[in-house]
Amino acid sequence: MPSLFSWLRRIYSLDTLDTRFTSTATTPGNAAADTRPAAAKDARANAIAQNARAPLWRTPEFFVYYLFFITLVPLMFKTVVDASKGESKQAGERPASQFEHMLTEDPQIDNSDAQYASFRDNVPYLLLLLIAHPLVRRAYNYFASGKNTATKSSNQSVVAAGNAQLKQRMRFDFAFGLIFITALHGISALKVVLILLINYRIGKYLPRSYVPAVTWTFNIAILFANELSGGYPLERIALFLAPGSGTSGDKGSSLVQWAQTLDSFGGIMPRWEVLFKVTVLRLISFNMDYYWSVDYLSSSPIEVCTPLVSSSGLPISRLDVELTEFHKKKQLDPSTLSDRDRVKIPAEPAAFSVRNYIAYVLYSPLYLAGPILTFNDYVSQQRYTPPSLTRTRTTLYGIRFFFTVLCMELILHYIYAVAISKASPDWSIFTPGQLSMLAFFNLHIIWLKLLIPWRFFRLWALLDGIDPPENMVRCMSNNYSVSGFWRGWHRSYNRWIVRYIYIPLGGSAGGARGPAGTKTASAPKSGFMSKFLQIRNVLLVFTFVALWHDINLRLLMWGWLITLFVLPEVIGGILFPARRWRSRPTAYRIITGIGSVGNVLMLMIANLVGFALGLDGLKDLLAGLTGSYSGIAYMISCCAVLFVGIQVMFEIREDEFRMGIDLKC
Structure with a gap:
């Protein structure tokens, strides 16, 4: 045991x-x-x-909390299962009749969420790719290495070996990526490649001062154009070029028919524009990493120079020598760079080629949903396999992924929160307890439906020798801070936002900054102005995040709500600074626990508006919860239970501090 x-x-x-x-x-x-x-x-x-406080797990206070968990967690599951089975507070009412048509039969499963259903229904094909892609790469590496045996030498430098691996892997990713998107999108793969090439020319050939503005304008315009045009169907383009071509037998009609025929070759996933949102992030990453690399490399000794010959007679490039000297100067081992250095230190100019660009943007394991890897990090990992990639870690990660899928399957078999919310039922027929648990488990299912695809694609990348960031840090129920929640939810996207938007806008300091945090404009000295600009930057960030997810008012409201709900946490931090409560840690823990209850409620409200019920649905839900004295009493008791849960969350983070870990979320 x-x-x-x-x-x-x-x-x-x-x-x-x-x-x-x-x-x-x-x-x-x-x-x-x-x-x-x-x-x-x-x-x-x-x-x-060393600065962590003594553990509280064995104190009388926490033994009371354990009683809460032992009794209430099973009751929470029973309440939502009863609501899913159709048991209501009103005799004769059958809530299940309002959503039963949305469940699958034999056995009944709530597969009504279209986003997760798309992933779940294609699991057999995805598993085949998960196995086949790394095996095909190994076969390619075997034959490619056999051809290059004569050029190998034990005297080959680490940099030269890394460059050889980079070229070999990039060739494979370039070819496989093009084949992959052709199978996925059919004729629309040409549209994807065309957008990629336009963005490449913007990043590489425009005057440097125009690159950031044009890159952002082009990619945001592509997001809107893709959405509004529905992916540019060729039939619509043909009708535009040949108006009034409905008459049979004319040239216009032939053009439209030909366009319709081409549109029918849409591949496995014809709606390529839905998946292109993640690709846009990689397009921006490539252009901005190249833009910043010019300044970075101008102060370093890395240059592309003429070939040299090693003492063993093997051809090497001066770049190999200068890369080695650069890393010696910085006291860096190029094969074991830190996570920050892999992102911050740009690739050499020759790495920003069109082949490497397409290989990066179309990298198969991360193409569909991420996690998001910057171009600098991708090139670094292609050149030197990260030491963190071990067979044991990858195996354990795969087992953890399997347990997560099993958890989701059990929930979908017994809890129908998504189907109930989509059916827009009469919320008054549910008890306050059922209403709150339906909302709570709806959010859990949203968390799981995103977690599972992200972990699947990350597992695929790990098997292929790339270590992208993990997207989900904590369970959804283990969050009490609004800002901390967004650091740990879709973490690779959060890191992308910080690098390419938040820091250039000024971050929490106010003044505009470069990618590494270097000031490009004077930061305001006023503390109030600094906080104001910080809130402004957060508002701009979440406006972009909302528009990036989907162009609709509901998600825009979600982004603004998140910004609004950050304010109480910021104000609370100003009114109750931790340094003033060091002599009274218990009192401070109670005060922050009470404030965190409000944070949790606001997080639930914002996410229910953005991803589940919308504003009207939330109004109906809250009316059902607070429309009676029993409902208000129930909400007060829920706040007490949340306080207990938050105290346990505090202690979990203290455990992490004792291990030397500070995740800041």
Whole structure:
């Protein structure tokens, strides 16, 4: 039993999830891959561990909390299962009759969410790709290595070996990516490639001062154009070119018929524009990484120069030598760069080629949904396989993914929260407890439906030798901070937002900054103005995030609500700074717990508006919850239960501090 328990702890450890969580951003790759506790690997982590307070798990206070968990968690599941079975507070009412048509038969499963249903129904094909893609790469590497045996040498430098691996992997990703999108999108693959080439020319051939503005304008315009045009069907283009071509036998009619025939070759996923939103992020990443690389490289010794010959007679490039000298100067091992260095240090100019660009944008494991990897990080990992990639970690991650899918299947078999919300039922027939649990589990299903595809595609990338960031840091129920929640939800997207939008806008300091945080404009000295600009930057960020997800008013309202709900947390931090409560840690823990209850309620409201019920549906739900004295009493009791849960969340984070880990979420 102890061995089973330790095995489960290893599966659900942060180290298995992503080594970025158990090391700092500046920890070298070989040290980050160390399985020892963070405090044993890093001085900063050791300092975090030393400042953690004593554990509270065995105190009388927490034994009371355990009683809450033992009694209430099973009751929560029973309440939502009863609502899903059709049991209501009114005799003779059958809520199930309002949504039964949305369930599958034999057995009944709530597969009514179109986004997750698309993934779930295609799992057999995705599993085939998960197995076939790494095997095809290994076969290609075997034959490619056989041809290049004569050029290999034990004296080959680390940089030269990395460059050879980079070229080999890029060739494969370039070819496989083009084949992959052709199978996915059919004739629309040409549209994708055309957009890619236009963006490439913007990044590489426009005057440098215009690149950021034109890149952002072009890609945001593409988001709107894709949505409004429905993916540019050729039939619509033909009708535009040949108006009034409805008459049979004329040339216009032939053009339209030909366009219709081409449109019929739409591939496995004809609606390519839905998936292109993630691709847009990679387009911006390539252009901006290249734009920033010019300044970065102008102050470094890295240049593309004429070929040289090594002492063994093998051809090498001066770039190899200068890359080596650069890393020596910075005291960096190019094969074990830290996570921050892989993102920050740009690839050499020759790496920003059209082949590498297309290989990056169309990288098959991450093409459909991410996680999002910057171009610099992608090139670095293609050149040197990250030390964090081990067979044990990948296996444990795969087992964890399997358990997550199993959890989702059990929920869909017994809890029909999505079908109920989509059916827009008469909410008054449910009890306050059922209403709250339907909303709560609806959010859990949203979390799981995003978590599972993201982890599947990350697992695919891990098997292929690439380590992208993990998108979900914590369970949805283990969050009490609005800002912390967004750092841990879709984490790779959050990192992308910080690098390409938030920091250039000025971040939390106010003044405009470069990608590495260097000031490009003077930051305001006023504390109030700094906070004002921080809120402005958050508003701009979430407006972009909402429009990126979908161009509709509901998600725009969601983005503005999130910005509004950040304000109480910021104001609370100003009124109750932690440094003033160091002598009274228990009182501070109680105060922050009460404030965090409000944060949790606001997070639930914002996400229900954006991703589940919309504003009208939320109004009906809240009316059902607070429309009676019993409902108000129930909401008060819910706040007490949330307070208990938040105290446990605090202690979980203190446990992480004791291990030298500070996730800031």
